[in-house]
Amino acid sequence: MARKSKKEAEQTRQQIIEAARTVFQRHGVAQSTLEQVANVAGLSRGAVYWHFRNKSELFHAMRADVLEPMIGRVDAVLFDEGYADPLDAIEAALRELFLVLDESATLRQVLEIMVLRCEQVDELVALQAEVERPGDAFLQKVERVYHRAALHGSLAAGLQPAALALDTWIFVSGLLHKLIARGFDAYLSGEVGGMIELHMRLRRRVNLSGC
Amino acid sequence: MARKSKKEAEQTRQQIIEAARTVFQRHGVAQSTLEQVANVAGLSRGAVYWHFRNKSELFHAMRADVLEPMIGRVDAVLFDEGYADPLDAIEAALRELFLVLDESATLRQVLEIMVLRCEQVDELVALQAEVERPGDAFLQKVERVYHRAALHGSLAAGLQPAALALDTWIFVSGLLHKLIARGFDAYLSGEVGGMIELHMRLRRRVNLSGC
DNA sequence: GGGTTTATACATTCAGACGTGTATGTATAA
DNA sequence: TTATACATACACGTCTGAATGTATAAACCC
Numbered sequence: 247m248a249r250k251s252k253k254e255a256e257q258t259r260q261q262i263i264e265a266a267r268t269v270f271q272r273h274g275v276a277q278s279t280l281e282q283v284a285n286v287a288g289l290s291r292g293a294v295y296w297h298f299r300n301k302s303e304l305f306h307a308m309r310a311d312v313l314e315p316m317i318g319r320v321d322a323v324l325f326d327e328g329y330a331d332p333l334d335a336i337e338a339a340l341r342e343l344f345l346v347l348d349e350s351a352t353l354r355q356v357l358e359i360m361v362l363r364c365e366q367v368d369e370l371v372a373l374q375a376e377v378e379r380p381g382d383a384f385l386q387k388v389e390r391v392y393h394r395a396a397l398h399g400s401l402a403a404g405l406q407p408a409a410l411a412l413d414t415w416i417f418v419s420g421l422l423h424k425l426i427a428r429g430f431d432a433y434l435s436g437e438v439g440g441m442i443e444l445h446m447r448l449r450r451r452v453n454l455s456g457c
Numbered sequence: 458m459a460r461k462s463k464k465e466a467e468q469t470r471q472q473i474i475e476a477a478r479t480v481f482q483r484h485g486v487a488q489s490t491l492e493q494v495a496n497v498a499g500l501s502r503g504a505v506y507w508h509f510r511n512k513s514e515l516f517h518a519m520r521a522d523v524l525e526p527m528i529g530r531v532d533a534v535l536f537d538e539g540y541a542d543p544l545d546a547i548e549a550a551l552r553e554l555f556l557v558l559d560e561s562a563t564l565r566q567v568l569e570i571m572v573l574r575c576e577q578v579d580e581l582v583a584l585q586a587e588v589e590r591p592g593d594a595f596l597q598k599v600e601r602v603y604h605r606a607a608l609h610g611s612l613a614a615g616l617q618p619a620a621l622a623l624d625t626w627i628f629v630s631g632l633l634h635k636l637i638a639r640g641f642d643a644y645l646s647g648e649v650g651g652m653i654e655l656h657m658r659l660r661r662r663v664n665l666s667g668c
Numbered sequence: 669g670g671g672t673t674t675a676t677a678c679a680t681t682c683a684g685a686c687g688t689g690t691a692t693g694t695a696t697a698a
Numbered sequence: 699t700t701a702t703a704c705a706t707a708c709a710c711g712t713c714t715g716a717a718t719g720t721a722t723a724a725a726c727c728c
Contacts, residue, residue: 250722281713295716419631445624448660469704686712689709
């Protein structure tokens with residue numbers, strides 16, 4: 247009824263986005279109504295239409311800037327020169343990735359919506375490209391570090407950096423999908439550390455001292 | 458207008474399912490209309506409602522019995538006693554899995570719909586369980602074979618069958634998702650064989666003859 | 669700084685399109 | 699003769715987007 251101050255308006259905008267996360271997660275993006283979003287936010291549909299042109303724009307606003315912090319933190323570890331072995335940097339980066347997920351419930355929620363509760367089609371088709379792009383970038387970054395590992399001599403014999411990077415990327419993607427599908431349950435989450443350790447151990451040059 | 462024979466009726470039922478695959482893949486399940494399905498099938502909505510109670514039932518009919526042949530063929534290879542090394546059986550089973558995918562365009566289409574073009578929620582929530590179940594079963598089967606490999610002495614040192622099975626399952630899941638996301642493009646499809654080979658090679662006991 | 673104006677931040681209302689499910693019609697296979 | 703395999707028609711609810719209303723924060727003016 248009454249006009250709010252700019253700060254309050256920005257706050258209601260965030261309320262709407264938060265409500266959208268809740269509603270999208272519960273009913274799926276396509277099945278969700280802007281009235282449901284408005285109700286959960288304690289507002290009217292008019293407020294939603296004031297801040298966003300339609301559901302599609304609200305969806306994109308919801309997922310904007312949730313991936314960047316994850317990517318930034320992982321890259322920081324991946325390219326950290328402090329590790330004696332490049333393989334250690336990759337292993338630490340993988341751990342960092344799932345640590346970020348563990349810390350941010352919002353990120354988990356948005357990822358679940360993007361993977362399970364959203365039909366990747368039509369207007370949201372841009373989404374697919376935006377989801378793929380960070381992945382491809384990650385693939386290339388990891389490949390560079392694997393290359394450094396090869397030069398460093400820490401790779402097991404006969405392993406090609408390109409193939410290893412693709413395999414690691416598949417591993418990360420698969421693990422992410424599995425965690426999301428299981429709702430980040432405690433069991434699988436507890437296994438993540440060990441799986442990363444195993445994944446990297448398989449790539450390391452075996453210690454031949456006992457041979 | 459005219460009543461069809463039973464055979465013709467079954468044929469139109471298949472036409473509807475085929476049209477549903479086309480429409481669902483293009484627009485997403487939630488955004489698809491039964492009229493769109495009817496149009497693509499060259500029928501009226503009445504025909505669709507005659508054969509299926511609603512969109513949900515049509516969806517379930519569409520995906521019924523598309524996974525079974527895949528599971529059956531993979532299991533047949535996985536449990537084939539003819540392989541000298543259990544790890545060879547696992548590797549062959551993985552190849553068989555992606556060979557089935559390569560052979561059946563319908564299976565690829567349905568998988569794409571289930572993974573990308575469908576909001577896993579509400580009535581379709583049963584879907585998630587049905588997608589997970591074969592996966593869990595696969596996990597257990599692979600674990601048993603890894604166990605046999607351990608007894609057979611073909612596993613590299615320090616590797617636990619349970620962890621390996623989980624890792625292989627993650628690998629398969631990740632590779633599947635990646636292929637689907639890329640629309641089974643030629644590049645990635647060509648890499649599959651090499652990736653499977655790499656995945657299994659990392660688990661095999663290294664030949665110490667040159668040591 | 670006080671009064672006026674204006675743009676803002678919503679709430680409410682409305683028309684229209686759309687999709688669903690069912691009811692009805694109908695020619696024909698059984 | 700009857701049940702089947704559809705096509706057609708209808709009633710209903712629902713969601714959208716825009717139009718309108720409105721109280722007030724903010725900008726402007728003196």
